[in-house]
Amino acid sequence: MALTQPLSLSRAAVEALSERLSEPRWMREFRLRALETAEALPMPTTSNEEWRRTDLSGLDLSALRPDPEVVSGPAAAPALPQGVIFTSLPAAMRDHPDLVREYFMRPCVRPDESKFRALHGAFWTGGTFLYVPEGVEVAVPLGSSAWIQSAGVALFPHTLIVAEPGSRVTLLDDFGSMAGPWNAFVDAVVELIVKDGATVRYMSRQDWLAAVTEVGIVRGRIGRDAALHTLIVAFGGQVVKRNVESLLEGPGGSSEMLGLVFGHNGQHFDVHTLQEHRAPHTFSDLLYKNAVKDHARSVFSGMIRVHPGAQKTNAFQANRNLILSGGAKADSIPNLEIMANDLRCTHGSATSRLNEEHLFYLMSRGLRRVDAVRMVVEGFFAEVLDRVPLPDVRTALQQDVDRKMVQ
Amino acid sequence: MATTNQLGIDVEKYKYGFFEPENYVFKARKGLSAEVVKEISHMKGEPDWMRAFRLHAYEQFLKKPMPTWGADLSTINFDDIYYYIKPTEKMAESWEDLPDEIRRTYDRLGIPEAERKFLAGVGAQYESEVVYHSLKDEWEKLGVIFLDTDSALREHEDLVREYFGTVIPPEDNKFASLNSAVWSGGSFVYVPAGVKVDIPLQAYFRINAKNVGQFERTLIICEPGSYVHYVEGCTAPVYTTDSLHSAVVEIIVKEGARCRYTTIQNWSTNVYNLVTKRAVAYRDATMEWIDGNLGSKITMKYPSVYLLEPGAKGEILSVAFAGKGQHQDPGGKVVHAAPNTQSVIVSKSISKDGGRAGYRGLVKIYPGATGSRSAVRCDALILDDQSRSDTYPTMEIDEQDVSITHEATVSKVSDEQLFYLMSRGVKEDEAMNMIVRGFVEPIVKELPLEYAVELNRLIALEMEGSVG
Numbered sequence: 029m030a031l032t033q034p035l036s037l038s039r040a041a042v043e044a045l046s047e048r049l050s051e052p053r054w055m056r057e058f059r060l061r062a063l064e065t066a067e068a069l070p071m072p073t074t075s076n077e078e079w080r081r082t083d084l085s086g087l088d089l090s091a092l093r094p095d096p097e098v099v100s101g102p103a104a105a106p107a108l109p110q111g112v113i114f115t116s117l118p119a120a121m122r123d124h125p126d127l128v129r130e131y132f133m134r135p136c137v138r139p140d141e142s143k144f145r146a147l148h149g150a151f152w153t154g155g156t157f158l159y160v161p162e163g164v165e166v167a168v169p170l171g172s173s174a175w176i177q178s179a180g181v182a183l184f185p186h187t188l189i190v191a192e193p194g195s196r197v198t199l200l201d202d203f204g205s206m207a208g209p210w211n212a213f214v215d216a217v218v219e220l221i222v223k224d225g226a227t228v229r230y231m232s233r234q235d236w237l238a239a240v241t242e243v244g245i246v247r248g249r250i251g252r253d254a255a256l257h258t259l260i261v262a263f264g265g266q267v268v269k270r271n272v273e274s275l276l277e278g279p280g281g282s283s284e285m286l287g288l289v290f291g292h293n294g295q296h297f298d299v300h301t302l303q304e305h306r307a308p309h310t311f312s313d314l315l316y317k318n319a320v321k322d323h324a325r326s327v328f329s330g331m332i333r334v335h336p337g338a339q340k341t342n343a344f345q346a347n348r349n350l351i352l353s354g355g356a357k358a359d360s361i362p363n364l365e366i367m368a369n370d371l372r373c374t375h376g377s378a379t380s381r382l383n384e385e386h387l388f389y390l391m392s393r394g395l396r397r398v399d400a401v402r403m404v405v406e407g408f409f410a411e412v413l414d415r416v417p418l419p420d421v422r423t424a425l426q427q428d429v430d431r432k433m434v435q
Numbered sequence: 436m437a438t439t440n441q442l443g444i445d446v447e448k449y450k451y452g453f454f455e456p457e458n459y460v461f462k463a464r465k466g467l468s469a470e471v472v473k474e475i476s477h478m479k480g481e482p483d484w485m486r487a488f489r490l491h492a493y494e495q496f497l498k499k500p501m502p503t504w505g506a507d508l509s510t511i512n513f514d515d516i517y518y519y520i521k522p523t524e525k526m527a528e529s530w531e532d533l534p535d536e537i538r539r540t541y542d543r544l545g546i547p548e549a550e551r552k553f554l555a556g557v558g559a560q561y562e563s564e565v566v567y568h569s570l571k572d573e574w575e576k577l578g579v580i581f582l583d584t585d586s587a588l589r590e591h592e593d594l595v596r597e598y599f600g601t602v603i604p605p606e607d608n609k610f611a612s613l614n615s616a617v618w619s620g621g622s623f624v625y626v627p628a629g630v631k632v633d634i635p636l637q638a639y640f641r642i643n644a645k646n647v648g649q650f651e652r653t654l655i656i657c658e659p660g661s662y663v664h665y666v667e668g669c670t671a672p673v674y675t676t677d678s679l680h681s682a683v684v685e686i687i688v689k690e691g692a693r694c695r696y697t698t699i700q701n702w703s704t705n706v707y708n709l710v711t712k713r714a715v716a717y718r719d720a721t722m723e724w725i726d727g728n729l730g731s732k733i734t735m736k737y738p739s740v741y742l743l744e745p746g747a748k749g750e751i752l753s754v755a756f757a758g759k760g761q762h763q764d765p766g767g768k769v770v771h772a773a774p775n776t777q778s779v780i781v782s783k784s785i786s787k788d789g790g791r792a793g794y795r796g797l798v799k800i801y802p803g804a805t806g807s808r809s810a811v812r813c814d815a816l817i818l819d820d821q822s823r824s825d826t827y828p829t830m831e832i833d834e835q836d837v838s839i840t841h842e843a844t845v846s847k848v849s850d851e852q853l854f855y856l857m858s859r860g861v862k863e864d865e866a867m868n869m870i871v872r873g874f875v876e877p878i879v880k881e882l883p884l885e886y887a888v889e890l891n892r893l894i895a896l897e898m899e900g901s902v903g
Contacts, residue, residue, distance in 0.1 A: 351832065377830060
């Protein structure tokens with residue numbers, strides 16, 4: 029079967045994939061164009077500033093294959109308001125071709141941005157499409173997921189949300205895998221199009237229990253008076269390199285960006301964030317918290333960029349790192365590029381270890397050390413979790429953190 | 436009413452923008468080759484090891500790539516620069532022995548007066564060689580050496596050979612290679628164990644010929660328990676073609692010693708100022724860099740402190756002011772390579788009239804540097820909507836038992852502050868001036884008095900016409 033062949037960067041592989049999914053011609057051509065771009069672009073190396081701290085030279089794409097068994101797409105949803113489309117991306121391509129053609133990897137994330145975006149454009153499978161018409165509010169949080177259950181696969185999940193003016197919606201994206209010592213590769217793209225006056229809350233929780241190498245991007249385009257709230261959580265994988273970007277394009281737009289990373293053993297997390305203010309009166313507030321233990325390493329590289337004319341901007345960026353073991357590392361690179369003057373812009377970064385005084389206090393109250401440490405770590409993440417308005421999600425993430433403590 | 440000269444330069448505004456006719460003993464060819472490097476070494480009558488060092492550095496210079504980050508350096512033409520000019524035949528013994536035109540230049544900078552009042556010694560660099568030196572007898576008795584580096588190489592060859600190029604090897608970066616190949620002048624300071632030099636040592640630097648590269652080389656050695664404060668001030672006349680200033684400053688601060696290095700840099704706005712400054716600090720030693728950057732077209736300068744033994748401390752205070760057409764890319768770097776080391780970096784940048792100022796830095800904590808603490812604070816003030824501020828801090832932390840913080844703010848001069856001051860009868864431009872002065876105050880107060888006065892005056896000059 030064509031799909032179990034190695035993921036060679038060949039025209040034949042792309043055509044076989046497109047054929048199997050019975051895609052329209054425009055998508056096949058889109059994939060082939062993306063493939064050409066991928067072939068033309070070199071693999072990023074550590075001499076590239078963006079990839080300086082993440083070395084993918086050991087990644088052998090030709091040893092990987094797309095997995096037809098990968099489960100990726102929307103979870104069952106309750107009855108939704110009239111006009112809301114919540115379906116798998118392949119189904120949307122069949123049933124709503126105009127919408128997909130207009131928004132898929134065109135106005136937001138594009139294949140020609142980088143090698144991995146181009147590969148995604150050529151080989152994407154599955155994924156979720158969520159469309160909310162003008163003025164419609166979806167009250168219940170929706171869910172979607174991707175799940176890897178076999179070794180040596182390459183997964184290219186895609187999430188696309190289009191929120192028309194004045195609409196409201198929440199999506200929880202869950203990525204996970206079976207546990208095991210095996211390798212897999214994930215190249216994910218999340219596109220969030222938040223039009224004027226709309227509000228989108230997007231949460232992604234990643235918990236690969238296998239030795240997954242992940243690259244991916246979450247990018248939101250935020251219109252006039254629109255709001256985007258993101259929470260990006262990463263627990264799993266071997267090497268994870270992600271970009272999370274909010275582009276504030278209309279006056280009055282706002283973006284809340286929350287992040288939580290907890291690494292153990294030899295895990296490597298490299299998260300690059302961008303708060304791009306292109307319009308006046310925009311607001312962004314970022315808080316990323318990383319905890320690392322054993323020999324894990326985390327990198328936070330954040331950028332606030334305020335374009336000329338984006339006056340009355342408020343932009344905040346905070347990164348806090350907690351180092352729990354002697355061999356763990358945390359890098360922090362909070363950058364600012366400011367080309368307007370009438371604004372308030374701050375960033376802060378702090379890295380520390382467990383505070384022995386806090387531990388001592390807790391232990392003097394009769395707690396065992398291990399419980400005291402757990403409480404301190406919970407407290408560390410609480411600042412992020414307290415800002416999540418969904419109690420179930422908060423509880424689940426707290427349990428994840430507890431599990432990571434003993435992993 | 437501003438007066439302009441034939442170049443269209445506002446003479447009133449650029450007070451230090453005067454220049455004297457050229458009158459040189461020797462002038463090397465433009466451009467760089469192994470021959471030019473040998474010629475420089477020959478002219479100076481240097482020992483063989485230094486010539487070999489220069490030639491090795493020249494090879495490294497050819498191999499090293501230009502930096503691809505930071506400011507745009509693509510307009511530097513290495514073939515269009517004089518690499519060595521010797522202004523007078525020999526060192527002047529006293530102020531009166533200096534040629535008239537050089538004395539006039541310095542008179543306008545107020546050096547002799549400053550010397551009478553405060554200075555222990557003056558190493559005054561006019562063109563590529565230090566032409567005037569004086570060191571008060573008392574320091575000589577204590578064994579303090581304060582010479583230009585060329586003389587030090589002749590008179591204290593063993594000392595120079597032991598330390599030269601050990602902190603910043605010629606392989607370090609392209610501009611350090613270039614300096615190592617063609618260096619000339621700069622200061623050599625040696626402070627014996629336990630000696631505290633309580634009056635700052637000062638050197639004024641000038642660039643005064645078209646396309647003259649200034650490649651001065653400074654080496655400071657603080658033996659255990661000693662203290663010295665070295666002050667480097669740079670003001671350069673205005674010229675129409677681009678100049679390159681690429682210095683190397685190496686500092687060794689041994690056990691329990693303390694060194695403070697202060698720079699007020701006011702190159703004319705066509706100078707590329709690409710400087711490598713690094714200090715190593717041993718057990719319980721303290722290194723302090725105070726760095727003010729006002730002039731130049733492009734400044735890329737990241738004073739560094741390597742904290743090599745327990746208890747070492749590093750402090751970097753940096754002020755940058757970028758006006759029209761200027762790109763100030765200063766910063767700092769601290770490497771914590773031993774337990775219980777501490778560092779503080781404070782950066783204040785101001786941008787105006789389309790200028791671009793900022794901070795680029797690194798704090799690196801190596802494994803085993805337990806109990807290390809570092810605090811970085813960067814503040815930026817943007818005075819109009821044409822200007823730009825960048826902050827690029829990097830923190831690499833490989834050790835758990837540490838405390839690292841970084842904070843930055845970017846803001847404009849608030850209308851409330853202006854309104855308050857004006858309601859007290861202060862005129863708008865004065866109010867603006869006061870706010871900017873208050874912004875840089877934490878760093879200015881660390882400067883010696885005459886430099887604090889000069890920096891405030893320079894900022895006031897830069898601020899002229901910023902209201903209305």
